[in-house]
Amino acid sequence: MTFTWASRGSRWAAAAAVALALWASAAPTLVYPVYAAQWHLTTAVTTTVFAAYPVALIATLLLLGGISETVGNRGAILGGLAFLGLGALTFLLAPNLALLLVGRALMGVGVGLSLGPATSVIASSRPDDGRDRTGATTTAASAVGLITALLVGGATVQFSGNPLHAGYGVLLAGVVVAVAAAWLLPRRLRTARRWRPRPLAVPRDRRPFLAGAFGVSAAYALGAIFLGIGAQFARDTVRSDDAFVNGVVLALSAAAIGVTALLAGRLGPSLALRLGAVAALVAQGLMLVAGATHSMPVLILYSVVGGAGYSLLFSGGITLVTRSAPAEHRAATTSSAYLVAYLVQAGVALTVGRLATGQGLQLALVVGSAVVAALALAAVLTVRARAAETPAVDTPAVDSPRTHTAPHTLMKASS
Numbered sequence: 215m216t217f218t219w220a221s222r223g224s225r226w227a228a229a230a231a232v233a234l235a236l237w238a239s240a241a242p243t244l245v246y247p248v249y250a251a252q253w254h255l256t257t258a259v260t261t262t263v264f265a266a267y268p269v270a271l272i273a274t275l276l277l278l279g280g281i282s283e284t285v286g287n288r289g290a291i292l293g294g295l296a297f298l299g300l301g302a303l304t305f306l307l308a309p310n311l312a313l314l315l316v317g318r319a320l321m322g323v324g325v326g327l328s329l330g331p332a333t334s335v336i337a338s339s340r341p342d343d344g345r346d347r348t349g350a351t352t353t354a355a356s357a358v359g360l361i362t363a364l365l366v367g368g369a370t371v372q373f374s375g376n377p378l379h380a381g382y383g384v385l386l387a388g389v390v391v392a393v394a395a396a397w398l399l400p401r402r403l404r405t406a407r408r409w410r411p412r413p414l415a416v417p418r419d420r421r422p423f424l425a426g427a428f429g430v431s432a433a434y435a436l437g438a439i440f441l442g443i444g445a446q447f448a449r450d451t452v453r454s455d456d457a458f459v460n461g462v463v464l465a466l467s468a469a470a471i472g473v474t475a476l477l478a479g480r481l482g483p484s485l486a487l488r489l490g491a492v493a494a495l496v497a498q499g500l501m502l503v504a505g506a507t508h509s510m511p512v513l514i515l516y517s518v519v520g521g522a523g524y525s526l527l528f529s530g531g532i533t534l535v536t537r538s539a540p541a542e543h544r545a546a547t548t549s550s551a552y553l554v555a556y557l558v559q560a561g562v563a564l565t566v567g568r569l570a571t572g573q574g575l576q577l578a579l580v581v582g583s584a585v586v587a588a589l590a591l592a593a594v595l596t597v598r599a600r601a602a603e604t605p606a607v608d609t610p611a612v613d614s615p616r617t618h619t620a621p622h623t624l625m626k627a628s629s
Contacts, residue, residue, distance in 0.1 A: 228335035236359030244367035261567025268560035270319035274326025294328025330549030357472030368461020428593035429531025470521025490526025491590035498583035
């Protein structure tokens with residue numbers, strides 16, 4: 215594929231959509247403690263607000279995960295950004311808990327519509343050197359979105375006169391910019407004339423897909439802990455009551471995600487998964503130490519190491535997923551992997567929130583860390599088994615009949 219200026223522009227526009235998706239997912243992170251204090255909410259309630267996002271996203275993927283094959287990637291991305299804008303507007307105006315849940319659900323629909331097609335556009339816009347940078351580009355865009363969310367959230371909570379709402383006005387402006395960029399995407403890659411609900415795509419050769427899905431799920435489980443209770447943990451357990459400082463500390467994790475993504479693009483996905491698993495385990499240990507010692511330096515170290523682990527797990531995982539699918543079904547296949555990952559994220563967020571409320575943050579973190587470890591180990595073992603069968607698993611794939619087989623089955627919520 216010739217890497218023309220048009221394909222470069224498509225890559226940047228799709229990366230902007232990915233960044234907005236992660237910005238939206240993390241936008242309330244620094245505001246959760248404020249909601250808890252002003253509206254007298256427990257950690258279980260604030261993590262339920264967080265979980266409303268992946269639950270709505272899962273429903274969207276199940277019902278509309280393949281809609282890009284009818285309306286094209288551009289149409290799906292624009293529709294998703296429209297829902298993200300509605301979600302941001304709802305948060306901007308929300309006077310109570312009910313509208314917070316509505317806003318998070320709207321954001322989940324938006325990400326469910328746009329994230330798979332945006333990742334597919336990035337995968338299709340491969341540079342002239344043929345190197346597959348899908349994972350690195352998608353992860354770096356995710357990092358930009360997270361950094362923006364955490365810095366904007368911390369600054370508006372600490373310095374604005376309206377900490378519950380001000381950050382969402384900035385997010386809404388970001389959505390407008392992303393819509394303008396996505397509007398310029400080419401109208402193409404429409405493979406079905408009429409839309410109807412149908413199964414999401416899973417390739418015949420399931421093992422690389424499963425390894426990638428486990429890797430992305432491990433990253434998202436790590437993210438559920440980080441985004442769901444990170445600010446509350448920094449304030450209540452590490453005892454830092456400056457929201458902007460806490461935002462900067464959490465943003466260090468997102469910066470580590472971006473920097474590591476640049477390095478991860480040079481690694482094969484199986485090596486990235488192995489290194490990511492080690493980093494994620496070390497990070498969760500550091501978070502437990504930070505809570506036990508009330509140490510801000512240890513929390514900072516956790517943010518950096520955890521960001522690196524997230525980046526390696528996600529980058530290696532999403533690269534395996536996009537390689538496993540033929541081009542015409544890549545968006546639907548990627549949406550299937552995201553479905554699994556967001557199921558995990560919702561479950562981890564709800565479990566950690568309930569444990570934190572009833573048993574304390576430390577026990578909640580132990581349980582959450584065990585889930586991260588299990589998923590990371592599953593990714594490593596699956597990709598190792600695949601490598602034993604096919605040693606060339608890390609060789610960049612090309613879109614050809616020899617490389618891919620048609621997807622044919624449904625990835626159910628119980629997978």
